[in-house]
Amino acid sequence: MEKPDSQVLGKNCIEFLLNRGFKIALLRGQIQYENELVNYYSKGVFFRKPDCILVLGGDGTLLSVARQCCFYRVPIFGINLGKLGFLTEGEANHYEETLESFTKGDYYIEERMMLSCTIKKENECSREYVALNDVLVKSRGFRMMDIQANASGSTIDTIRADGLIISTPTGSTGYSLAAGGPVVAPQTDVMILNPICPHRLHDRSYVLPGDEVITLEFGDREKEIMVILDGQTNVAIKPEDGVRVEKSIYSTRLIRLNKMSYFDRLRVKLSNDIV
Structure with a gap:
């Protein structure tokens, strides 16, 4: 909550919830609100404390949380302060509603399904x-x-491209969509492999069952390889390092209001309309 608009909205949301009898847990150092029903916790403790986490920001903020x-299986309720806000549920100008x-x-x-990425370095x-x-x-x-x-113990293909995206259905409306991948309904149990700017006509997206285990291998000539999680966590690897991607045992729990379906939300967000 470093931005001024998030500070203002944060205090408004705290006041709204306190007036309705809720207790508030805050991450220490983000916002100050003096009240006996407001408690502050360090980062190492905070994420296991609340019954629900209210996230004020865009999709990037929600992904990080x-x-x-x-x-800890704590559900997330997002109010959008960003641009599109595919993952958030409400807009800042309608926060009270x-x-x-x-x-x-x-x-x-x-x-929402998550991915586990295991990296084995020499x-x-x-x-x-x-x-x-x-x-x-x-x-x-x-x-x-x-x-x-x-x-499944077999080679899918050696993909020649500027990179490779392995996406969940949730991520199908993110970078994968920008790279020409399909929109996949969030309840679908699949993983999407999508090359970035493929250099061969037959290098296209693959949709694999959610229980597959994907491993990646690189030639000796590859240099400065990066593995990037949700566009936020960067891990540098070498060609001989192992990369394994599969469905995680953990999932993200999003709180959704009953007023809008996934496809309604998709049409609104893709057309850049704000409701």
Whole structure:
């Protein structure tokens, strides 16, 4: 909540919820609001405390929160302060109406599939990351790459492109969509492999079952390879390092109001209309 508009909206939302009998947990250092029903917690404790986390910001803010609270199954309720806001539920200029519906229980919880990305570097222990939208592999220098994608013990193809996006259905409306990938309904249990600017006519998107395990291999000539989680967490790897992507055991729980379906929301967001 570093931006002035988020500070103002944050205090307005706190006051609205306090007036309706809610207790408030705040992440220390983000916003100050003096009240006996408001408690502050460090980052290491905060994400396990609330019954629900109210996120004020755009999709990037919500993605960051999702990767931290998914381990505790805490649902997220987003109010958009960004541009499109595919993942958020309400708009800042209608925050009172949005919170009123929430406090009256006029909502449901939607489970969203996440990805687990395990990276094994030479002479190091494997490290696992989670992503709600996508796992992106590309060269730091934006050069063309040959990426061998494998599943079920077989090679899908050696994809020649500027990079590869492995996306969840949630992420299908993000970078994958911009790269020409399909829109996939969020309840669908699949993963989408989408090359970025493919250099061959037959390098197109693949839609794989959600229970597949995808491994990636790189030629010795590849340099400055980056694995990027949700566009926010960057991991530099070498050609000999192992990359494994599969459905995570964790999921993101989004609070949705009953007034708009996914396809209604999709049409509104893609047309850049704000309701």
